[in-house]
Every structure is written in structure tokens, then in C-alpha cells.
Amino acid sequence: MAANNREMLDVAIIGSGPAAFTAALYVARENSSATVYERESIGGLAGTISNIENYPGFTGTGMELMGKMREQAESFGAKTEYGECTAVKKLKKHFELMIDDTSVLAKTVLVATGSERRKLGIPGEDLPGISYCATCDAPMTTGKEVLVVGGGNTAAQEAFHLLKYCVSVKLLVRSGLRCNDVLKDRLKKEPRIEVITGVVPTEIERKEGQLYVNTEKSGVFVADNLFIFVGAGPATKFLPAEILAEDGSVKTRQNMETEIDGLFAAGDCRLGSVKQAVVAAGEGAAAARGMSKYLEELRHTGA
Numbered sequence: 001m002a003a004n005n006r007e008m009l010d011v012a013i014i015g016s017g018p019a020a021f022t023a024a025l026y027v028a029r030e031n032s033s034a035t036v037y038e039r040e041s042i043g044g045l046a047g048t049i050s051n052i053e054n055y056p057g058f059t060g061t062g063m064e065l066m067g068k069m070r071e072q073a074e075s076f077g078a079k080t081e082y083g084e085c086t087a088v089k090k091l092k093k094h095f096e097l098m099i100d101d102t103s104v105l106a107k108t109v110l111v112a113t114g115s116e117r118r119k120l121g122i123p124g125e126d127l128p129g130i131s132y133c134a135t136c137d138a139p140m141t142t143g144k145e146v147l148v149v150g151g152g153n154t155a156a157q158e159a160f161h162l163l164k165y166c167v168s169v170k171l172l173v174r175s176g177l178r179c180n181d182v183l184k185d186r187l188k189k190e191p192r193i194e195v196i197t198g199v200v201p202t203e204i205e206r207k208e209g210q211l212y213v214n215t216e217k218s219g220v221f222v223a224d225n226l227f228i229f230v231g232a233g234p235a236t237k238f239l240p241a242e243i244l245a246e247d248g249s250v251k252t253r254q255n256m257e258t259e260i261d262g263l264f265a266a267g268d269c270r271l272g273s274v275k276q277a278v279v280a281a282g283e284g285a286a287a288a289r290g291m292s293k294y295l296e297e298l299r300h301t302g303a
């Protein structure tokens, strides 16, 4: 217990993707107390993947994989709670985290917050009917015509996923397609996806249940549903600037520890991350080893 009798966690983990639950499994197996904090959807971005074919030993949906990871970590005593971490501060020998409006104390912290979707930065982009996750919201497009904004790999992949439900997709691309050649080829051959280039949305409006996308020079596009996939960046705005690289990702040493002793990072939010679920899980395991060692050192110094 902390000096003021508040509970002190051994390990606080921010995020609930593969990096987070792998780390939780490792530290909980060693009898350290660990809580995973998630602000949105438990399972992280990995939980939204419709079909995972490259996670060794597993095939199925991301939701299934993440359900198993959570179950396994919790079977050893790890806890999972909803809440957004808005600040992490190093006090003398431990950390204070703000989780929503609550202060949480922990001896060591893992940042496993992955990446967050970029927005267009135009009025109306949070209206109902606009989504940033095809896996989550594709079923509501059944029998409808759909607009997708974006021209990268994610936009193209998600457009194909939407076709399982909707009638057709208009892919609105700012300049040229930036997706890989395989996807470009598939797009060319798919009569139900129309790629329209040179489209710069300026405002989105909703009238009588339909979405109107006003653009700079390409007129107005109307549809029942709109999906926006215009890139992603590390979800690290709440962290001290000293541990962040220019692009906002977290800089770490070899054992996944940042320049702040006891503060670790793993997965897609980390500088140099490969942005794959299996790698995030591996980094979670490596960070857990580092955290266990750090806790051991704290015990030896009597902290």
C-alpha cells in the first residue's frame, strides 16, 4: 500500500490490444497486480480485424483472438477496466495516472495505446452515420450505397470488406491511390467500387437521414453511410514530450523502457513498430520482462 493507504498497482497498462494483454498475462503469471485500462473498445484495433490470417497458431476474427488473450490474462488475476488515461506523472518512486477523473498509483506503467485514426478536420465529421471502423459498422450498410474517404491500404481493404454488405462503394480520393499494387489491381477489377480522384471534402451535412459530402471542386456526394480512412498516428498525446519522437511515437531502449525509468511502451505506439498484432504481442512480452526486472529492483531497494 502507498504511504497514504491508497492501493498501489505493480503494473498499470494503458490500452487493451495484443501488446497490453500479452504484458498483462506475463506479469500476472508472476503474481504482480496488473490492471488494463481501455478508453474505447476492449481488444484494441486488433479486436476490429475481420479476419486474421497471419497470427501464428490462430485463424479467425480479431474479436475472437482478443477475447482469448483477455481471458488468459484474467485467469492469472489481471484486471480490465474502462477508462481513458489522460496523464502519466512520475512521482518519487512510483507513477500517478489520471484515468478519467480518478488518480491511480502504480509502480510501473506500460503504454500500449496503439494508433488513432486521423480525422479530416472539417465540420460535420462526427455526425451519425459516419464511421472510422468498417468491421464494427459494416453490417449497418446492408443494401445501401456507401462513401469511403481515403486512398491508402486501409481505405481500399475496408472498401472490399464493406462490399460484403452494401450494394456499392464510391471511394473518394484526394489525389491518387496510395494503396499497394495488389489492391490497386483488385480495385480496377471490382465493378461495385468506383474510385473518384481529386476529391477534397470541405463539410459534411446530414439531411433527412442522408449524408451530404460537400467538396472543393467535385460537387456534392450523397450516401446513407460514410467511412473515413485517412491515416493514423500514435495515440500518445497524454504522455510527457520528452519520451516522444517527432511523429508522436514513443522512444524506447532495447527492453522497451523509455527514458523515464519504470515507464515502458510496446506495440503500434512505439517508434519503429512493425504494426502487426504478433509483433505487438511480442513487444508486450518483452516489456513485461523489463517491468518484472524493474519491480524486482524496487523490492531490493526496499521501495
Ligand SMILES: Cc1cc2nc3c(=O)[nH]c(=O)nc-3n(C[C@H](O)[C@H](O)[C@H](O)COP(=O)(O)OP(=O)(O)OC[C@H]3O[C@@H](n4cnc5c(N)ncnc54)[C@H](O)[C@@H]3O)c2cc1C
Pocket: 014, 015, 016, 017, 018, 019, 020, 037, 038, 039, 040, 041, 042, 043, 044, 045, 046, 047, 049, 051, 052, 053, 054, 055, 083, 084, 085, 086, 112, 113, 114, 115, 154, 157, 235, 238, 266, 267, 268, 269, 274, 275, 276, 277, 278, 280
Ligand atoms: C484495417 C486493419 C487491418 C489489420 N489487419 C491485420 C492483420 O491481418 N494482421 C496483423 O497482425 N495486424 C493487422 N493490423 C494491425 C494490428 O491491428 C495492430 O498492429 C495491432 O492491433 C497493434 O496492437 P497494439 O497492442 O499496439 O494496440 P491496439 O490494438 O491498437 O490497441 C490499443 C488500444 O489502446 C486504447 N487507447 C489509446 N489511448 C488510450 C488512452 N489514453 N487510455 C486508454 N486506452 C487508450 C485504444 O482505444 C485501443 O483500444 C490491421 C490494422 C488495420 C487498421
